[in-house]
Amino acid sequence: MASAASSQHYQALVDIGSNGIRFSISDLSPPMTRITPTLYQSRCAISLYDAQNATGTKTPIPPIVIGEVLAVLLQFKRTCQDFEVQNGNIRLVATEATRNAINRDDLLRQVGETTGWKVELLTKEEEGRLGAMGIASSIGHIEGICMDMGGGSVQMTWVVKRPDGDVDMSPVGSVSFPYGAAALMSALSEISVRKEASLQDEMASKFRRGLEDIQIPPGLRDEALRKGGYTLYLSGGGFRGRGYILMSNEDIQPYPIPIINCYTVGAPRFLSNLEESPASASAFRVSSRRASQAPAVQLVIKALAQAEIPISKVVFTQGGVREGLLYSGLPPSIRSQSPLVASTLPHAPKSASSLTNLLRDAVPGMIETELLASTINLLYFHGSMPKDIRAAAALRSTTTGVLAGAHGLSHQDRGLLALVLCERWGADLNEADVPIYDSLQILIGHLAWWTKYVGRVAEGIANLFPAGVVREDEQTIVVESGVTSVKDMQHCWLKISVLRQDLAGTVREWAEDLRKLGKKKYWGKQGSGMKVNVNVLT
Missing domain, CATH: 3.30.420.150 (Exopolyphosphatase. Domain 2)
Structure with a gap:
């Protein structure tokens, strides 16, 4: 049962198309409004186009087909009631087949009388x-x-x-x-x-x-x-x-x-x-x-x-x-949001902003800030799972996991974030998951090594701040990074200044792990990467 606070953001839509009728209920609650999460979605294969053109000559929509339309609309009305969708948040639109139907006025009248809903006829x-x-x-x-x-x-x-x-x-x-x-x-x-x-x-x-x-x-x-x-x-x-x-x-x-x-x-x-x-x-x-x-x-x-x-x-x-109706009703400030960031916001740790800044300082401008922010937002998400499956669950998080239904994510974004989060948990995979991991690396191409680097950096940050909390009243570490060329070969350099001495041991282990990543044997099948120089100051 939805709460009144959440159900007020529910939007129900019916799209009466030529090939079928689509039903959906979406949740436009912040902070995920941008990706319009779908609570319910179905499609009824009633073709109003076929109903009018079955004989080769255009005819009115038959009464039996109108009856079928009314039945599925009444069924959806009950579904809306179960989800507690407010009446003012239910919208029906119809396109080509209804717009050009010989008996469209009769169809629209019967829909109104039976359901109490008005159908909007969209122009071309x-x-x-x-x-x-x-x-x-x-x-x-x-x-x-x-x-x-x-x-x-x-x-x-x-x-x-x-x-x-x-x-x-x-x-x-x-x-x-x-x-x-x-x-x-x-x-x-x-x-x-x-x-x-x-x-x-x-x-x-x-x-x-x-x-x-x-x-x-x-x-x-x-x-x-x-x-x-x-x-x-x-x-x-x-x-x-x-x-x-x-x-x-x-x-x-x-x-x-x-x-x-x-x-x-x-x-x-x-x-x-x-x-x-x-x-x-x-x-x-x-x-x-x-x-x-x-x-x-x-x-x-x-x-x-x-x-x-x-x-x-x-x-x-x-x-x-359907998506256009929802999206056009959003203010520009919401439409301008990054879908990747918006979809991960509900899982952000308490000090997400400080942790994102730290991660950005450690990555020398090779990865978009939106990906880094999303990495921090999901940094601890898989921590409650058994250790054996954390990396695998993270690998699939953007395709069959927590972000599978996020609307607006590119394949590049899904691949990058999946690989970063998998690496954050050590990339320890079983045989069933290795082909997916390898395929994602090929899809991402030259950025594959950087997903390993970002994932290793993110893992180090999580080890330093296991609760996702950065205390404002104390200093911990300061990070600087960059890329330089040495003898025609690019090197990634990282300087970590440790300001709280009890963290020194953890930082040194982190630094050694990053140095290993710079060795060619860790560059992966893509064969692209760079040496990593890490300087720890205590």
Whole structure:
């Protein structure tokens, strides 16, 4: 049973889409508001698009389907009551299939009479804007073109999220194309191969025109030219299905982060092998319905390639209309927060700020401050577990552990933090966990050695301050660090001044451990690292 204090922050959403109806209840309580933790989420596979186009000619939504919609809405209403969601915090929106339904007014009337809820019909522009905001919520930094593929349509716009949390996008909101997965599959079932080629030509032409219509600002266009193309952010089940197929064929196997949000591939790989389709839906975490719609998704991608829109890389996201509705309601001060820091704040020790400063002083500018702060926030989290599994639990903390559901974390962030926390607990792993550890190191690349260094430094800090408390009335240690070049080889140097003599022994052990890390045999399979020089002053 939720307390009144917490349930007042609960937000319930119903997204009545073309391919299905999605239900969710999210907790927007601080300090984790930025990552919109999900308390409940489900999807009902009622396709309002199929219900209207089953015969090949558009018909009203049948009464039996309307009855099914009403039944699942009443079921969700009871769920909201169980979670004690306040009535004013429940919102229903509908998109393409409802918007264009012949008997939409009758459907909306019956929903109102049966549930007491009003359904908001989103315009094409609103749907595109919210989809883009959902994508923006999925990533810490975003700057590029967004496309959201639903059952009935595809939306396109550009988005730039500024450091202050404001989100800029096309002044027209978005442009909409009638090329949703269900709509295209219906069209493909009725045309020949020759006409399919003609349809692809038409789609490519409209995509080119759409790129002009969204009025990309000169600064974003110039930056794309400099980088070899735009970053393309994709949302929607059809696109995500393509992402899962690519993920299953990664060179890194097993691919260590089984989360589609922020999965990134280069444009050439995204646009190649388009005839490849999932042989087994479960193998790629793609539903049988999504697998059956693969030809439609492939046609959209082919048309994008034919349109010659300059794309450098593609980022798959979990954000959509639901996430966009939540994110757009947050103030810029919340939207500007780092998802990595926000997701770890509830576990921060009492002296998190002082410990973060100490860790930052010991790491010579090679790692982002957000990662260091998150490391401190989770520094003691796994300490209550048996010693045998601490490192393994830390290794999986960002994929199947405490941060698995955190919204907005990049694969890079998940990999870096997992390796740092694993090293903080000694990286003592069993045979089942070693492949994940090795795969994460490959994914992280040249920063793999630095995760070991940060993890070892963090372990030393935890040993010096086992309760996570730094007393303001006493001095303990002062740390300085940097990187220098000696005979064309980089050295990391660390100076630790011990101001409380009872800590001297612990600091010397810590220093010796860090010196060992500088030996080449500890550089790992990546073969990158540097010598570590530690000077302890007592």
